Amino acid sequence: MIDLRSDTVTKPDDAMREAARDAEVGDDVYGEDPTVNELEARAADLVGFEDALYVPTGTMGNQVAVRTHTDRGQEVLTERESHVVKWELGGMAQLANLQVRTVDGGPRGIPTPEQVREEYVEEDLHRPGTGLLTLENTHNSKGGVAAAPEKVDAVAEAAHDLGVPVHLDGARVCNAAVANDVPPARMTECVDSVMFCLSKGLGAPVGSILAGDAEFVERARRNRKLFGGGMRQAGVIAGPGLLALENVERLADDHESARELAERLGEVEGLDVQEPETNIVLVNTEGAGLTAEEFLGACEDAGVAGVEFDTHVARFCTHWDVDGEDVAEAAERVREAVEN
Numbered sequence: 001m002i003d004l005r006s007d008t009v010t011k012p013d014d015a016m017r018e019a020a021r022d023a024e025v026g027d028d029v030y031g032e033d034p035t036v037n038e039l040e041a042r043a044a045d046l047v048g049f050e051d052a053l054y055v056p057t058g059t060m061g062n063q064v065a066v067r068t069h070t071d072r073g074q075e076v077l078t079e080r081e082s083h084v085v086k087w088e089l090g091g092m093a094q095l096a097n098l099q100v101r102t103v104d105g106g107p108r109g110i111p112t113p114e115q116v117r118e119e120y121v122e123e124d125l126h127r128p129g130t131g132l133l134t135l136e137n138t139h140n141s142k143g144g145v146a147a148a149p150e151k152v153d154a155v156a157e158a159a160h161d162l163g164v165p166v167h168l169d170g171a172r173v174c175n176a177a178v179a180n181d182v183p184p185a186r187m188t189e190c191v192d193s194v195m196f197c198l199s200k201g202l203g204a205p206v207g208s209i210l211a212g213d214a215e216f217v218e219r220a221r222r223n224r225k226l227f228g229g230g231m232r233q234a235g236v237i238a239g240p241g242l243l244a245l246e247n248v249e250r251l252a253d254d255h256e257s258a259r260e261l262a263e264r265l266g267e268v269e270g271l272d273v274q275e276p277e278t279n280i281v282l283v284n285t286e287g288a289g290l291t292a293e294e295f296l297g298a299c300e301d302a303g304v305a306g307v308e309f310d311t312h313v314a315r316f317c318t319h320w321d322v323d324g325e326d327v328a329e330a331a332e333r334v335r336e337a338v339e340n
Contacts, residue, residue: 048185074131144280
């Protein structure tokens with residue numbers, strides 16, 4: 001099976017397994033795990049923040065950030081198809097007691113400064129007020145599009161002018177940085193916090209990072225504990241995370257694989273393929289007379305795995321366990337599945 005469901009399916013290489021085995025450990029809840037401490041310091045530096053917090057998952061990182069930035073009952077302004085809305089079980093309502101106001105970020109999933117100003121709600125006797133703006137880069141549901149840092153800056157500055165902090169769901173922000181040919185820290189210059197995953201394209205088996213200033217991270221650490229994320233000898237999973245931080249530049253290989261896959265799939269009659277900017281390929285199957293579910297079933301029978309994104313949209317995601325030969329073979333299997 002050529003598994004293109006997600007870059008979360010990557011397996012740790014031998015070096016990561018050795019790093020897990022040999023990691024120096026301590027009790028992280030007491031702040032005594034040296035490997036976790038090193039990971040947090042290096043990760044904060046990577047994305048240009050004062051401090052960082054190691055969390056088990058990206059969803060926890062986002063939800064801890066939202067809880068830390070806001071007061072209960074406030075509104076969160078977010079993009080309509082953002083991960084925090086679509087894929088996190090209503091966590092902002094359940095865990096932070098927040099009201100969500102969504103805006104249409106268009107094909108790139110980034111609201112405009114004008115939309116932020118228009119949708120902002122000032123707190124008064126009757127209304128809770130806007131307490132946070134969340135952004136996503138790259139944007140998963142839009143096909144891994146990588147917003148330019150200047151676009152993020154402009155939206156964040158509009159929010160700051162209104163006194164609203166900004167959290168960036170940067171699960172794949174390193175992909176966005178590579179696509180824009182800038183350091184990851186450039187992608188986060190104007191936001192107040194960022195979450196990014198070690199367990200996607202960077203290849204670690206588990207873990208994400210939440211970064212911000214020292215005061216924010218201190219409060220976030222308490223909320224991580226509240227959400228059940230206080231880990232003990234976590235160095236055994238942080239060790240591979242340290243190696244993952246060295247894998248930013250190799251994300252360009254995944255992007256090239258995605259471009260090759262998209263080009264090959266685009267030659268299959270009936271498939272309409274969105275040109276990828278990073279490592280996500282969206283395929284519209286309507287022209288082939290297939291729903292995404294039917295299409296993916298045929299692909300799975302042929303030995304290629306993807307995921308359903310919409311009635312007629314399937315997603316394939318490239319990663320470091322997939323090389324050029326795998327991409328060529330996957331495309332050929334998909335062709336046979338559709339044509340047969």
